[in-house]
Amino acid sequence: MTNEVEQLHPEQGKISELYQSLKVEQPSSQVDQSILAQARLQVKPQTSEVRKSTQTATHHNRASKNWRQWQWPVSVAASVLLVSVIFINQYQFFTASQQLYPEAMPTEIEAFSAPQSTQVMADSATSQEFNTNRIESAHQAASEKEAMSVLRSAQFDAVQSEQQKAKKAQSKMQTLAEQQITTQMAPAPEKALNQLVTAQIEQLQNKLVATYALLAHSRKKQATLFDDQQRAQLSDTHGSNMDSITHAEKQELELQVSDLQTKLLQQMHNKLAMQADWQAPQDLVDLLTEQQQAQWAKHINQESNE
Amino acid sequence: MLATKIDITLLSDEALMLQYAQGDFAAFEQLYLRHKGGLYRYFLRQLADKSLAEDLFQDIWSKVITSAGQYQASAKFTTWFYTLARHKLVDQVRHLKVVAKVIEDKADDGVEAEFVVSEHNTQSNPAYILESDKAKAALKDCIAFLPLVQRECFLLKEEAGLSVDAIAHIVDANFEACKSRLRKAYDSLRQCITRKVGAAVIGGKVL
Numbered sequence: 001m002t003n004e005v006e007q008l009h010p011e012q013g014k015i016s017e018l019y020q021s022l023k024v025e026q027p028s029s030q031v032d033q034s035i036l037a038q039a040r041l042q043v044k045p046q047t048s049e050v051r052k053s054t055q056t057a058t059h060h061n062r063a064s065k066n067w068r069q070w071q072w073p074v075s076v077a078a079s080v081l082l083v084s085v086i087f088i089n090q091y092q093f094f095t096a097s098q099q100l101y102p103e104a105m106p107t108e109i110e111a112f113s114a115p116q117s118t119q120v121m122a123d124s125a126t127s128q129e130f131n132t133n134r135i136e137s138a139h140q141a142a143s144e145k146e147a148m149s150v151l152r153s154a155q156f157d158a159v160q161s162e163q164q165k166a167k168k169a170q171s172k173m174q175t176l177a178e179q180q181i182t183t184q185m186a187p188a189p190e191k192a193l194n195q196l197v198t199a200q201i202e203q204l205q206n207k208l209v210a211t212y213a214l215l216a217h218s219r220k221k222q223a224t225l226f227d228d229q230q231r232a233q234l235s236d237t238h239g240s241n242m243d244s245i246t247h248a249e250k251q252e253l254e255l256q257v258s259d260l261q262t263k264l265l266q267q268m269h270n271k272l273a274m275q276a277d278w279q280a281p282q283d284l285v286d287l288l289t290e291q292q293q294a295q296w297a298k299h300i301n302q303e304s305n306e
Numbered sequence: 307m308l309a310t311k312i313d314i315t316l317l318s319d320e321a322l323m324l325q326y327a328q329g330d331f332a333a334f335e336q337l338y339l340r341h342k343g344g345l346y347r348y349f350l351r352q353l354a355d356k357s358l359a360e361d362l363f364q365d366i367w368s369k370v371i372t373s374a375g376q377y378q379a380s381a382k383f384t385t386w387f388y389t390l391a392r393h394k395l396v397d398q399v400r401h402l403k404v405v406a407k408v409i410e411d412k413a414d415d416g417v418e419a420e421f422v423v424s425e426h427n428t429q430s431n432p433a434y435i436l437e438s439d440k441a442k443a444a445l446k447d448c449i450a451f452l453p454l455v456q457r458e459c460f461l462l463k464e465e466a467g468l469s470v471d472a473i474a475h476i477v478d479a480n481f482e483a484c485k486s487r488l489r490k491a492y493d494s495l496r497q498c499i500t501r502k503v504g505a506a507v508i509g510g511k512v513l
Contacts, residue, residue: 008485008488008489008492009488009489009492009493009496011492011493011496012492015445015492015495015496015499016464018441018442018445019445019464020464021439021442022442022445022446023343023344023347023465025343025346025347025350026342026343026346027342027343027346027360027363028360031360031363031364032338032342034364035338035364035367035368035371036334036335036338038367038368038371039326039331039334039335039338039367039371040331042371042372042374043326043329043330043331043334
């Protein structure tokens, strides 16, 4: 450094020595104290903050460690509790449903059998047997319906009384179970019965329509044949041959019409048995014989009085 | 404790700064004792105003204190320290607009003089009057009349003990320019002292 200075100027060394003697000015003591205090303050807060943060971190670490120790046992206990609650609720749900309808299945079978037996009797028996059996089956179906409703309400009341004693959570589950039962399980026999009756009614309706068509055709044919016969008699051109042909044809047609009329009447009775509010069209009634019409009218009156 | 003090006094400026950054107040105290005079006089010689010099002096040390955590030992402490001081001085002088005499250093690089010399740095200064040594007094006056760029280089050399390269870095000039400024500064001072005292005595020697 000295060499460097001497290289700058030959008198530099002397001047530097002289200047060193001038270096006496110093900042005041107040300035010294102010600066040193600031420096001291800058160090102290950092230390305390570090201590605080360390303590806080230690505390947090301890707390987190304690929590972690119990993390798995708590989670396992919560899972076990949840599973047990679900199991208990499901168990009570199934036991309640069994208590409500222990004999639901046999009743269902009986309900299914009634319309079938009615259908068999309507097809094979005479009109009188049909009427009797139809009335009995109708009454049986009505009584079965009433019995079902009575049974359901009684059992429902019993379940309700038991549920009132249970806990809040269990009672809510049971209420939900009851709703499910009333909407799903309880109406099953009645539902099937309604479906069956509807199907039977549709079949009868189709048969009625077909029979009506045949009978109408037969009656028309019969009327045509009668007109031809009269014309033939008036013209007297065909003689005895015409009489024999038309007579056979006429007899065959009369038998056919009679059968159809009987069948139509039976189907009308069946229809009325399945659908109490059914009103037979006048076209159907006109196709019957006078005796059958009177019989039908009488039956209608009896039904309305009942 | 004595061992600790000795250790601190032997530490370099950079080590002391790092020590202080880690919370050692004694390291800062040592650093302060080392450089407080030089910084104070650096401001005082260029502003010639004690109160202003103290203000800037405090600002620089405050900055050192607050930025201790970010200090990196890659840069020499004195270089970083006096760079802060010079920037502060330039900003302060521009802000205050104290103009007594503007000296433009045309011979160097045409740099526009940024510093101004207060007219108070004259014989009317009570401190100046009390000084008995004429050579010292003359030197003091002559330093005040140096061109700004020469004066700052001179002070950084004499007060901070910095090398030409470090001074060049601080004043943002190249090495040769800084070297030239220093040469001219010493020459100007010699001539000035000779004019003032006649047969000037520098260190007891006759020039």
